[in-house]
């Protein structure tokens with residue numbers, strides 16, 4: 001499986017519009033972060049986890065020609081706002097499968113009603129095939145099992161996903177021990193770390209590192225990063241061995 005980090009920034013992305021923060025002004029390409037998403041590919045299959053407002057640019061940058069489905073972690077806009085841009089995939093392939101919690105599907109229906117309309121459809125509107133994710137039920141995509149991991153983003157339930165030896169979690173603030181058990185043995189763990197200061201709905205750096213210490217993967221990557229965390233190059237130096245900041249367009253294979 002090949003994993004491409006399409007975006008590694010928090011909800012506003014980096015640089016933040018109009019910001020004169022030194023990290024937002026950085027010339028280092030690793031300090032430029034689109035909204036958080038990953039591309040997963042194996043064989044002929046290509047999936048994304050989340051499709052935020054930068055989805056179109058992410059597909060173009062990575063030359064993605066086919067999309068077999070979108071797995072949603074939760075409904076917040078930085079994870080969903082790009083769904084209209086599945087249109088080119090829809091025109092070539094037909095309905096695009098989405099995998100999401102029932103609540104997320106309901107939210108998408110409200111915000112993108114034309115995508116889900118049964119009658120009087122606008123001719124250019126895309127359509128999706130809905131696959132509801134149940135809390136404790138693994139499901140299959142492209143011949144591989146996906147284990148949904150339940151976590152909390154403040155009070156909001158969010159899904160993480162484990163596929164074989166890879167686990168992806170974002171927008172997590174708390175997670176039950178029973179869910180951590182499902183992640184154990186994973187070789188590569190991706191988890192959110194917003195900044196050093198605590199935050200009501202995201203792990204900060206020390207919480208993310210403590211979580212990684214519990215899971216003990218071979219390698220961990222931090223994502224959903226704020227400019228307030230600091231310059232990529234400087235934060236990297238402070239991290240434990242085998243823990244790295246992810247950056248946009250980083251590819252790993254496992």
Ligand SMILES: [Zn+2]
Nearest residue numbers: 011076078171
């Ligand atoms: Zn987010």
